[in-house]
Amino acid sequence: MIPLVAVAHGSRDPRSAASIHGLLDVVRSLRPELDVRGCFLDLCAPRLSDVLRGPAVVVPLLLGKAYHARVDVPAAVAESRVPAVVTDVLGPDPRLESAALRRLSEAGVSFGDRSLGVVLAGAGSSHAPANEAVARVARRWARESGWAGVEAAFASIASPTVPEAVEKLRMKGATRIAVASWFLAPGLLPDKVASLAGDAVVAQPLGDDVEVAQLVLDRYDFAVARQTVAA
Structure with a gap:
């Protein structure tokens, strides 16, 4: 099964990474058999290059399609030189x-x-x-x-x-x-x-909401299905 690599923006604030890891724990609880890896574009570890070691589906943990989604994530994936597919961002949904x-x-x-x-x-x-x-x-x-x-x-x-x-x-x-x-x-x-x-x-940020976790999996599943059809 192809791994899911979830990449967030990253922050020097440790609460941010903790919240992202909490969300990915919910993702894992919904799909225990799936290899789910979390990483960040900047400011904290691990970076995308640390976890993207082979074929994978990269899900940007971004709510909108701004600069990070349009430029930073594709550039980081291209730099890794591995056959990874980048999904759409989480929003709108x-x-x-x-x-x-x-x-x-x-x-x-x-x-x-x-x-x-x-x-x-x-x-x-x-x-x-x-x-x-x-x-x-x-x-x-x-x-x-x-x-x-x-x-x-x-x-x-x-x-x-x-x-x-x-x-x-x-x-x-x-x-x-x-x-x-x-x-x-x-x-x-x-x-x-x-x-x-x-x-x-x-109100608090969205964090480890179960519907957000389901959305992450939906982005992954859609990309996998498209790859299967293409193959």
């Missing part, structure tokens, strides 16, 4: 939304609260389509949640910022604010979001 909403629920947020405004906070990218993917989720939640409003916000590069999104929600009548996380793991940017959120309720 309804299961990511479900995971983010579960984290909000765990933080005490419920649907239908007309006094509540929700910020959906992501990393931000110079690649506009990656930001728009997050904004689409926010617009869908705004239509379906019964909250006072939902606004996308970004921790870096893109706008609006978290304070700007909060101000928009206040203008829509929100008297309380919650922040949903569009981050896979803790780290510098999620901490920045929390620091800018004031007295808002801040």
Whole structure:
């Protein structure tokens, strides 16, 4: 069985690697017979080159198709000179939304609260389509949640910022604010979001959610099936 190599961005914050390894433990629990290897593009070990030693399916643990997905992962795989297939990133997918909403629920947020405004906070990218993917989720939640409003916000590069999104929600009548996380793991940017959120309720990153783990396996299975058909 071809190995699954899951590659995350990486962070100097040890909580980030711990969260990624926790997610991969869930993946292994769902598919015990599969060789699942975790690694990182930068800032912590192991690196992709350390675990990519032969044919494999590389699953980028990235929520959107920004620079790391479009450039860094393919370049790192090409540099390894092994016959690896790179899958699509995890997003967009309804299961990511479900995971983010579960984290909000765990933080005490419920649907239908007309006094509540929700910020959906992501990393931000110079690649506009990656930001728009997050904004689409926010617009869908705004239509379906019964909250006072939902606004996308970004921790870096893109706008609006978290304070700007909060101000928009206040203008829509929100008297309380919650922040949903569009981050896979803790780290510098999620901490920045929390620091800018004031007295808002801040949900945890998606982390070891079982639906995220199932999504990782789905990306793997789709790539394997395509390889089988091609063969």
